[in-house]
Amino acid sequence: MREPALVPRLRPFTSTIFAEMTALAVKHDAVNLGQGFPDTDGPAGMLDAAKNALFGGANQYPPGPGRPELRAAIARHRLRYGTEYDPDTEILVTAGATEAITATLLALTEPGDEVIVIEPYYDSYAAAVAMAGAERRVVGLVEGEDGRFGLDVDGLRAAVTPRTRAVLVNSPHNPTGTVFTRAELEALAALCVEHDLIAICDEVYEHLVFDDAEHIPLVTLPGMRPRTVSISSAGKTFNCTGWKIGWVCSTPELVAAVKAAKQFITFVSGGPLQPAVAHALDHELPWVDGLRDSLAEKRDRLSAGLADAGFAVRPTAGTYFVCVDVRPLGFTDAADLAWELPGRVGVAAVPVKVFTDHPEEWKHLLRFAFCKRNEVIDEAITRLRKLV
Numbered sequence: 001m002r003e004p005a006l007v008p009r010l011r012p013f014t015s016t017i018f019a020e021m022t023a024l025a026v027k028h029d030a031v032n033l034g035q036g037f038p039d040t041d042g043p044a045g046m047l048d049a050a051k052n053a054l055f056g057g058a059n060q061y062p063p064g065p066g067r068p069e070l071r072a073a074i075a076r077h078r079l080r081y082g083t084e085y086d087p088d089t090e091i092l093v094t095a096g097a098t099e100a101i102t103a104t105l106l107a108l109t110e111p112g113d114e115v116i117v118i119e120p121y122y123d124s125y126a127a128a129v130a131m132a133g134a135e136r137r138v139v140g141l142v143e144g145e146d147g148r149f150g151l152d153v154d155g156l157r158a159a160v161t162p163r164t165r166a167v168l169v170n171s172p173h174n175p176t177g178t179v180f181t182r183a184e185l186e187a188l189a190a191l192c193v194e195h196d197l198i199a200i201c202d203e204v205y206e207h208l209v210f211d212d213a214e215h216i217p218l219v220t221l222p223g224m225r226p227r228t229v230s231i232s233s234a235g236k237t238f239n240c241t242g243w244k245i246g247w248v249c250s251t252p253e254l255v256a257a258v259k260a261a262k263q264f265i266t267f268v269s270g271g272p273l274q275p276a277v278a279h280a281l282d283h284e285l286p287w288v289d290g291l292r293d294s295l296a297e298k299r300d301r302l303s304a305g306l307a308d309a310g311f312a313v314r315p316t317a318g319t320y321f322v323c324v325d326v327r328p329l330g331f332t333d334a335a336d337l338a339w340e341l342p343g344r345v346g347v348a349a350v351p352v353k354v355f356t357d358h359p360e361e362w363k364h365l366l367r368f369a370f371c372k373r374n375e376v377i378d379e380a381i382t383r384l385r386k387l388v
Contacts, residue, residue, distance in 0.1 A: 099266060206232055306381075
């Protein structure tokens, strides 16, 4: 029988480093700092709201665009950035941000279109572009002398062709932890306006920025409101990654297109969880402020321990992640060390090069997650010090 046409397109994405590294971590009883999900629950009020909805009869299909109270809460939440959205026509609830990104690409790109993807990139981006039949053009971040990963504006400009349809933007950025500056985003916005590009913005870490960093939604910059799809979710903000409640905010025309694709992927999801996320957006942001402060302390705790273990630590302005250079430990490829770590000292991490199209340029970096309890971080540090 002839091989299905979609299989070759998706063959590179049939396995992931996360599944393989998790299996290795379990085998060696390792501390897993490779997976980017927290090991504590979200705010009690949100969990109570979910319980009340679950036992209050909210267990059937919610409306296709999402429950109205959640869409209204998302609209109120976006006002913090000065952007107004009609909850009836400009907001769509999705099964997490991953589905939102995939549905957006399926809806707004065609086979033969090009999508600019910033490298390193979250692993689902490449698969989603492939499923849409589009082609990705990758532009790498630039590692500065201070270790910060900055946007390569000249590289982005050079990547635009007549076939370019969209640019996929992630800030705060996974896996590097960088947060794009206003100047970088203004340059990107000007490029989108000049070439009539759609900006697909993954903002799931929007609340998890540290020190003097600021999350600036690209949609707030001149000319971007009609061409920006803003995507976020509850998972990272409220420590409920397993709930898979995300959302899309954009113009009525773009949201309608994304909805047309989304309805044939999951149709709807998370009925009893949607009222709980609405509650959290309206009432639990002070809890999120505490989470952000806690994560900043965990970042510092892990970064200091990694430096003691001999790594060259890169700065992190947001997200759950800190990247380190493995070359001071005598390794030229972080993947070699990553595969050794679980069995050698009992810690799991992820090489950054697996998030890239140009692994040679990123092979010196290893990513650790610090969204864990302090005792877990401390145990990992104790084990990692055996490397010195």
